[in-house]
Amino acid sequence: KQALSLVITVDIPVFFIRMVCPRIHFTRSLLLMHLGPFYIGDLLKWILVSIVQFGVGKRFYVAAYRALRHGSTNMDVLVVLGTTASYVYSVCALLYGAFTGFHPPIYFETSAMIITFVLFGKYLEVLAKGRTSDAIKKLVELVPATALLLLKDKEGKYAAEKEIDASLIQPGDVLKVLPGSKVPADGTVVWGTSHVDESMVTGESAPISKEVSSIVIGGTMNLHGILHIQATKVGSGTVLSQIISLVETAQMSKAPIQKFADYVAGIFVPIVVTLSLVTFIAWFLCGSLGAYPNSWVDETSNCFVFSLMFSISVVVIACPCALGLATPTAVMVATGVGANHGVLVKGGDALERAQNVKYVIFDKTGTLTQGKATVTSTKVFSGIDLGDFLTLVASAEASSEHPLAKAILDYAFHFHFFGKLPSSKDDIKKRKQQILSQWLLEVAEFSALPGKGVQCLINGKKILVGNRTLITENGINIPEEAESFLVDLELNAKTGVLVAYDCELIGSIGMTDPLKREAVVVVEGLKKMGIYPVMVTGDNWRTAQAVAKEVGIEDVRAEVMPAGKADVVRSLQKDGSVIAMVGDGINDSPALAAADVGMAIGAGTDIAIEAADYVLVRNNLEDVITAIDLSRKTFSRIRWNYFFAMAYNIIAIPVAAGALFPFTGLQMPPWLAGACMAFSSVSVVCSSLWLRRYRKPRLTTLLQITVEILLTDRTYTRTSAA
Incomplete structure (x- = not known):
């Protein structure tokens, strides 16, 4: 901003010296006065433009030198070539006129105007990029x-x-x-x-x-x-700080598609320099051989200057600034928009991969379901008292962090608390702690077995709480009564937990975990997007299939261990398909890391969030569709940006080279070429900013889906559908 202010301050007097002062008799006489062999007006322009060229323009020289030193080229090289050619020519023309008396035209204002327009374009880009970080600013402002x-x-x-x-x-x-x-931490x-x-x-x-x-x-x-x-x-460890860090990292990262732009820019600059030289040589030779009339050349100019202006225009207008901005600006806007919608993206590469997702794998517990299991029924065997049974189970599960374990603890607490309802929630918590400490039994050698359950010793005897696999692996027979009870639970989308004590099955607990209200809608929405939903769970087949049928998923993988979930991801990746994994727990981390796009539910564990590429802060499955849709919209916009940038250069370079001049007299001066180049960059940035208008897909409501099913199913009569 300061550089732009300085260059504009210098450009104003240069503009007046060039355009306004020659039309006023007094100022024209003043400018034509001699100071030694030089005109005062020419000296003033030389001094003012030198400030711009080597003061403000120093940044371009430094950047161009660094690029060339590393064997690469960029837009700064083109800016330096164009402005330096114009400046050096003007200095030579000025000295030539001073010592020979013949004063050829000078174009100091051309280099000044080019630098002005380039800086103006950069300034607008910075403003545009600043607007894309509104999400970060809003988050930072939340901290008291x-x-x-x-x-x-x-x-x-x-x-x-x-x-x-x-x-x-x-x-x-x-x-x-x-x-x-506000809460401070x-x-x-x-x-x-x-x-x-x-x-x-x-x-x-x-x-x-x-x-x-x-x-x-x-x-x-x-x-x-x-x-x-x-x-x-506190500090960087807070949820808010982690969200801010994720957004900042994503906005600074490069998407793989950016490599294409870097590659094109790397080979584009040498091509442009070659085209510029060809343009100069062609026009100069044609002029020297009399191939075009002298009337085309201004009376104050000559064939050399006439050709040089075309050459400089080609160099300036072909700067691949717009090409370089096509991807990073869109990624910055998209990550900011995603944060505003509760979808945190960890980088441009993750954002790019999500557009091609073919399969979305869902964990069941805590992802498709609410993760708030409740006990629905209990059944005891071997004549054991229900209270003693619940005491044993609660004691075994007290050390577990699994949602099912917490549900069992709560159920056991309320069973022992029956008829003694407290007066307030605070009283509930106090009494719960007292009761738990009083009637929970001492546990030894506790161990949690992922995907199976828990085992420990109570009163010196081994107790097992878990699924069929855990019980059968320990050689314990499941009675027909218990098997029938389990099957009935599983067919109704419930989970059955078996309990064995001292090598004998003593009871079973039926549990349910309700589906999230949006699960059916999201699955239907994914299908409409051409994406195949898959459910992977460690639960048994009957429960898994019952839940999958309820939510509308045909592809089910049940009784899968945590490491097996990653194997499911790899099996689907074999044909080159892009896989997204949605999970919330520690056992989902291997699969989240193995998937092309890992999506962690925001309420999940820190490990799951760390392993994922996306974090769905709002714990809402609808954000899965938002993440994929945002990726598709972003890269559609990036492709349009590339099209605009490339089409601009394809059209503008021939015009700048004078291809239309013989037929229409249309000529593009270097300063105008600089303005057009800056405008192209700004147009690409504005195109990216259009993503700020992004709106989440409007999903069909559950009621609408139900009505659609009823109306399309021929087994329903008109009366029953109504």
Whole structure:
């Protein structure tokens, strides 16, 4: 901006000396006065343009030197060639006129105008690129500047509060968050209840209820009550900082398609220089041989200058700036737009791959389903009491982090708590901790077996809680009654958990995990986009097929271990298909890493998010379609950018070389060529900015899909369809 201001300040007097002053008698006489062998007007232009050429234009010389030193060429080389040719010619013409008395025309203003237009184009590009980072700016602005730190007295009670800079918050600090203020750091609520607006980070429009033990995200807005939170993540470790880092990294990364532009630019510059020399030689030879009338050459010019202007115009107008901007500007805009829609892209390469996705593989638990399992039924065998059975199972599952384990714990707690309902949620949590500590049994040698269940020792006896595989591998027989109970659960899209104690099957638990409300719509939407959905799960075949039928997926892979999920990805990749994997858990990480496009649900584990290429912050499956659609729209725009940039050069270079001059008298001066070149770059940037108008695909609602099925299924009568 400062360079542009300086060059414009110099260009204004140069413009007046060239265009306005010669029309005013007094100023014309002044400019034609001699200072030694030189005209004052020529000296003034020489001094002013030298400031532009070697002061402001120094950046072009430095960049061109670096490129040539590394054996490559770029647009800076062309700018240097064009402006230097114009400047050097004008200096030579000026000196020639001073010593011979014959004053050929000088074109100092040409080099100044070229640099002006190039800088103006760069300035507009910077402004345009700045607008693409609005998503980052909005996220940064979410972070509060200060926080209220709670201070303890000698007895360990919170006795005072102190306002501190938010950057000084340390993990473990307890902070007070007032209604209407922003949460200063990621943490856990240790006192109070309230509702928090997390829409700016997660996209969840409804306020989220927060109570003791609830997790809060830094930058979100506390709406009602006072909260005391204990900071767990600060600085670069917060969710907000990680989102900002992901967006910044993605905007600075190169998409593979950019290599094409770099390759073209590398060979384009030598071709342009050659075309420029050919243009000069052709016009100069034709003029020397009298192939065109002298009237074509201005009376103040000559054949050499006439040819040189065409040559310089070719060099200037052919700068491949627009070609170099076609991809990075579109990627920057797309990543910013994606962040605004809750889709974080980790790089241009991931953005490019997503456009060609053929298969989308879904994990079941926590991805297609809500990940909030509940116990629906229990059945005990061997005459064991239900209370004792639940005590054993809850004790075994207490050390597990699996969603099914938490559901079993909650169910067991409420069973023992039946008839003793507390008066508040806080009371529930306190009583739950008391009851768990009182009736949970001591566990030894606990181990979690991925894809199977858990095992441990209670009272010196081995207890197994898991699926059929776990039970049969340990040589335990499954009675016909238990098998019938399991089959009935699985046919109804429920999961059956078997429990064996002391080498005997003692019971079974039926569990369900409801589908996400948008799952059916998303699967239908993917099919309409020509993408094949696949479900991969560690659950048994009957449950997997029942869930898949409910959601509309035909291709099901069940009873797959975590490492096997990656094998499924590789098997689908064998024919060259691009595979997207959508998951949320640690066991999905190998598959997320193996897939061409890994998509981690935002509410998933840190490991899954780290392994993925996309992070769906809003925990909404609709964002899978948004990610793919955004990729397709972005690279469609990039291809249009390339078309515009290449078509511009194909059309503009012959015009600049004077191909139309013999027929129409149309000539493009170098300064006008510079303006056209800058305009082409700006037009490509504006084309990329059009992506800011991107709107998410409007998916058919579940009701509409149901009506479509009913109306198209011939087995339904008109009455039943209605």
